[in-house]
Amino acid sequence: MQLGPCNFCGFCSNYGCLNYSKATPQTCTLDALKQRSNFHYRTRCEVTRIVKSDTDDTVKGVLYYDAEGNEIFQPAGLVILASFPLSNVRLMLLSEIGQPYDPEQNTGVVGRNFSYQITGSMDLYFKEHQFNPFISAGGSGQVIDDFSPDTFDTASHGFIGGSYIYTTQGPGGAIGALRTPPGTPSWGSEWKKQIKAHYGHHMVLGTTGSNMSYRDVYLDLDPTYQDPHGDPLLRMTYDWKENDLRMTEFMAERMREIVTELKPEYHTESVKQRGDHFDPSSYQSTHLTGGAVMGTDPNTSVLNRYLQHWDAHNLFVMGASAFPQNMQHNPTGTVAALTYWSAKHIREQYLANPGPLMSRG
Ligand SMILES: Cc1cc2nc3c(=O)[nH]c(=O)nc-3n(C[C@H](O)[C@H](O)[C@H](O)COP(=O)(O)OP(=O)(O)OC[C@H]3O[C@@H](n4cnc5c(N)ncnc54)[C@H](O)[C@@H]3O)c2cc1C
Incomplete structure (x- = not known):
């Protein structure tokens, strides 16, 4: 598979590329993966929970709704959560994996360190x-x-x-x-x-x-608004x-x-002026970061440096949710770099010897 050469048509931002010149999984990866007999993918599905094991510090699969609205449990030995920062955080909160952040007490980690641009x-x-x-x-x-x-x-x-x-x-x-x-x-x-x-x-x-x-900027589950399944939406507290x-x-x-x-x-x-407040009604940036950050201390991070969940060693969480701050540059290059880094350690270390890749210190 290869990208088409860009013909500089000037219309690519916010549109798909008719020339296949934009790097997306559809253009660069999926058709190659589909040729493998051990690869399956399911479209129009919505994961609603990551399911914890009843017996040890692992997850045992995910619950999802398929395209016909059937609720299905998919068992898994390894779960890679890569559903965009906001959805990563929401799915962990809904699944009760990791301690939710409490800004009053300054305890917990899931939803902490949310930042923007x-x-x-x-x-x-x-x-x-x-x-x-x-x-x-x-x-x-x-x-x-x-x-x-x-x-x-x-x-x-x-x-x-x-x-x-x-x-x-x-x-x-x-x-x-x-x-x-x-x-x-x-x-x-x-x-x-x-x-x-x-x-x-x-x-x-x-x-x-x-x-x-x-400390007072964070993500949590909304006490009022719910999705069609009756699950709370994500709430963003920000200014x-x-x-x-x-x-x-x-x-x-x-x-x-x-x-x-x-x-x-x-x-x-x-240009924003002193005294201005955050206004989500107009487009400004889609570069949301944090909420499930990587680190070396489970008291202040959700993931270790390999993007492995501290509390469930077979759950890896990819995405800009791992960034502890937003350091201004657009996130996707770093997201890809961290994903390669994590995938290398999953392949070379974790699969050979499943367990925590870092001690809790
Ligand atoms: C308009 C726009 C412009 C952007 N411009 C730039 C830019 O110039 N530079 C830059 O670096 N970044 C840019 N970004 C940000 C960039 O798109 C993201 O950083 C990047 O896509 C994140 O990759 P990801 O794999 O973490 O998430 P995504 O690419 O969002 O992939 C997540 C996938 O998970 C799926 N998903 C989510 N929830 C569920 C669920 N519950 N069940 C099943 N599937 C689910 C989604 O459908 C999606 O396919 C832009 C974003 C937008 C919207």
């Missing part, structure tokens, strides 16, 4: 420059890493952490790429006139910043902290310096 952006409008957003790809973007964590003395500017600055050309999607100046009506002839004037004459500068974990807003303010100043050099006709800003 803080973003800011500026839209720049030019009269003369043509950006051709319909000929691009994410890889044509540029990043300035000079303000990332550990690259400069952030404390002297009143915060810890850091942020990268980026610009990407496009995407050139028919609706998502349309930008109009403030005050433009959202329909009608004036809207059409402004679209015609601005399509291809606009670029975005953005920042994506680190986010520390805090920006002073550190995040100071960092964003600092980064906005850096972006303004670039804007001044680029001399757009005008620009608009979408």
